[in-house]
Structure formats: structure tokens, C-alpha cells
Amino acid sequence: MAAMIFPLRQRTVSWHDPAEIRALARGKTGLEFLRAMLAGEIPPPPVAELVGMQVTEVEPGKVVFVLEPAEFHLNPNGVLHGGIAALICDTACGCAVTTELPPGETCATLEIKVNYLRPVGVGTERLTCTGTVLHFGRRSALSEAKLVDPRGKLVAHATSTLMLFPPEDPHGRPMTDLPAK
Known part of the structure; x- marks a missing residue:
């Protein structure tokens, strides 16, 4: 019944194969990978295309993303859905x-x-x-994200603990666990 009363809105989303994006990351440091993405040499991940967020700055230990709130980002109360704020904060923490x-x-x-x-x-x-790195250890890291509006007012603040994974061999085994020759 609601579909007959209210017009349906549509949006088309296109994205690149995430496996191809991962392949382009091979041999690069995280900083090199994200800088290549910023330069347009590597496409953004599907989630960035879906939500409409873009990376605008990449430095060691720091990244900046932007998002222009759109109608499809809103909850039923007409404000930015908390999951969208969490998603961009999680992305900034992880990319930092x-x-x-x-x-x-x-x-x-x-x-x-x-x-x-x-x-x-x-x-x-x-x-x-x-997103900013607060602590970087051997197996985990701590980062934070600050989401602000155009006036610089804090909209959301996040802290995140991340697990670090060593490189893997072609069989998916951690390279650090390989027997010594």
C-alpha cells in the first residue's frame, strides 16, 4: 500500500571487483596502497562506492574521508543513520x-x-x-576517528582496536610461521 502512495526512489551503484583491488595492493605498503587509491590509480572498495564516501588525505598514521549526507543515508527520523556514521568511522580507523x-x-x-x-x-x-593511529603494536593497534560537520562540530567520535595480520604465503599460511631453512 505504501508503494502506491509514496513514489519509489532508485539509485544505481557500480563497483570494481574487490579481488582485483586486493591484487593491486600486492607488494605495496598500506601507505602506498591508500595513496594510489587517493590518486585514482586504484579504485575504491565497493563499500565506499555504495555509501558515497571518498578518501581525501593520506599520511602516515592519518587518513581523512568525506561523505555528503544524502536521503538514502537517513533513518526514519530524517537524520543520518548511526550505522552510516559508524561505517565511516570504522573505515577511517582501519585505514589510519x-x-x-x-x-x-x-x-x-x-x-x-x-x-x-x-x-x-x-x-x-x-x-x-x-582517522588517527593512537598506538601501533606488534599484534594490535588502537585508532580513533572524529566525524565533524562543515562547521567543525563533532558529530561522532570512535575508538577502535584492530588486529594485525602478517603476510601469507600462496597457501594462506602466515609467513612468520614458516619453518626456518
């Missing part, structure tokens, strides 16, 4: 850690804590999310 990784090493979020501080609607021009 990625800038510190040597070739072949990867990371994954173990835990993320997001504090939501103010609502954002469609009228907001552009949100900026800065």
Missing part, C-alpha cells in the same frame, strides 16, 4: 592503521566504540572523518 602496515600485512577491526554527539540531516553539506 593501514597506513602503518608493511607490504602484505593487513588488519581487521576487533572492536569499535562509537559515541554519537549530534544529529545530521540532508541539509548538511559535507561530513569529514579523520
Whole structure:
């Protein structure tokens, strides 16, 4: 019944094969990989295309992403869905850690804590999310993300613990666990 009363909106999303993106990362440090993405030499991952976020800055230990809130980002109350804020914060936290990784090493979020501080609607021009490494250890890292509106007001703050994974051999075994010759 609702579909007959309210017009249906549509959006088309295109993306690149994530396996091909991973292949382009081979042999690169995390910093080199993200800088190549920033330069347009490597396409963004599918999730970035889906949501519409873009990387705008990449430095050792720091990344910046932007997102322009759109109607499809909203919850039923007409404000940015908390999951979208968490997604961009998680991306910024993970990519900040990625800038510190040597070739072949990867990371994954173990835990993320997001504090939501103010609502954002469609009228907001552009949100900026800065991810920064707070601690980088042998097996894990700690990072934070600050999501701000165009006036610099904090919209959300996140902290994230990430696990670091060593490079793998062609059979998927960690290279650090290979027997010595």
C-alpha cells in the first residue's frame, strides 16, 4: 500500500571487483596502497562506492574521508543513520592503521566504540572523518576517528582496536610461521 502512495526512489551503484583491488595492493605498503587509491590509480572498495564516501588525505598514521549526507543515508527520523556514521568511522580507523602496515600485512577491526554527539540531516553539506593511529603494536593497534560537520562540530567520535595480520604465503599460511631453512 505504501508503494502506491509514496513514489519509489532508485539509485544505481557500480563497483570494481574487490579481488582485483586486493591484487593491486600486492607488494605495496598500506601507505602506498591508500595513496594510489587517493590518486585514482586504484579504485575504491565497493563499500565506499555504495555509501558515497571518498578518501581525501593520506599520511602516515592519518587518513581523512568525506561523505555528503544524502536521503538514502537517513533513518526514519530524517537524520543520518548511526550505522552510516559508524561505517565511516570504522573505515577511517582501519585505514589510519593501514597506513602503518608493511607490504602484505593487513588488519581487521576487533572492536569499535562509537559515541554519537549530534544529529545530521540532508541539509548538511559535507561530513569529514579523520582517522588517527593512537598506538601501533606488534599484534594490535588502537585508532580513533572524529566525524565533524562543515562547521567543525563533532558529530561522532570512535575508538577502535584492530588486529594485525602478517603476510601469507600462496597457501594462506602466515609467513612468520614458516619453518626456518
